[in-house]
Amino acid sequence: MGNNTNCGCTENINEDSELLTENDFFIFSKRSKRNDKINLSLFSLLKDKMLQSNIGINSITKEYLHDLIDQNPKANSIIESYSSQLRSLYNSSTHENYLPPLQFINQNDNSIEYYEGEYNNKGEFNGIGIHLFDKNCIYIGQFQNDQYNGKGLLISNEGNSLFGDFVQGECKGNAHLIIDGQLDYEGQFENNQKKGFGIEKYVDGSVYEGNFVNGEKCGNGKYTFPNGEYYEGNFKDDLYEGEGVYEWPEEGRRYQGQFHLGNIEGNGTSQYSDGSVYKGHYVGGVKQGEGTYTWNNGQTFVGNWLNNELHGNGILTADGNKYEIIYRFGKIISSRNIQ
Secondary structure: OOOOOOOOOOOOOOOOOOOOOHHHHOOOOOOOOOOOOOOOOOOOHHHHHHHOOOOOEOOOOHHHHHHHEEEEEHHHHHHHHHHHHHHHHHHHOOOOEEEEEEEEOOOOOEEEEEEEEEEEEOEEEEEEEEEOOOOOOOEEEEEOOEEEEEEEEEOOOOOOOOEEEEEEEEEEEEEEEOOOOEEEEEEEEEEOOEEEEEEEOOOOEEEEEEEEEEEEEEEEEEEOOOOEEEEEEEEEOOOOEEEEEEEEEEOOOEEEEEEEOOEEEEHHHHHHHHEEEEEEEEEEEEEEEEEEEOOOOOOEEEEEEOOEEEEEEEEEEEHHHEEEEEEOOOEEEEEEEOO
């Protein structure tokens, strides 16, 4: 592998060249399409030996690195929003073993990458650093043995950002994820996925607070809509599933019961603003099957529904009397007093 992979940069840094300063550290910008698993597949940088060998590693100027990473205003604003956290990371480091800005080749896929930061005595990225990779993804934060490890900020070229705890190259622990300005998640991660408790906010004002598994809503949680409607209960695969409550505050309506694949389905109880109550079976969000409807005056009807309409035989109890009524698609076909 030759020493001709410097993307047009022909100026090399010598030992006396200026390293990036603290202020430089906070004006980096670039993004990337990497939304899949974060793996930092880097070969070790043996500083004293490799910088002098002809294997595709080049020193570059600070200005060239700025040219590469200072083209994305969205990333700049993201970095600025985390400036206090990043500055704390930077100030926590001794900066004793600092590499100048380098361009090198990832041996796994021959892609060109850039790094500026600290290293250990094996030449591995170790400490605080900045990494550009995969068509200008950018990671700013802590490294250990060539992997993201500790606190860090990852920015993609779609403007997505992830700030939080990394362990051996993967986001694990507490993190803050923003996707395209449409979704804002703060909570727990494992294996680069939302897992555990988190709060997810959406651009329309909706909010989910609850449990996640493998990046999806799963387990107990509450989803609140901008108009005040909410679902609280069990989720599976991002959908309402199992026991839960759905409330329509503006309508004065409340349902408690079973859900399936995001719909009211199974047995449940609906309470209405006028005091009426339906207790029975639902299919696809509508009354279907056996159920009991109780009016606010005490009258009750026990019978069958089809597609939200009374259908079939039923018993109406009113003023101490009982009537057998046959409905067909919501219309009375026949009735008789049985008490």
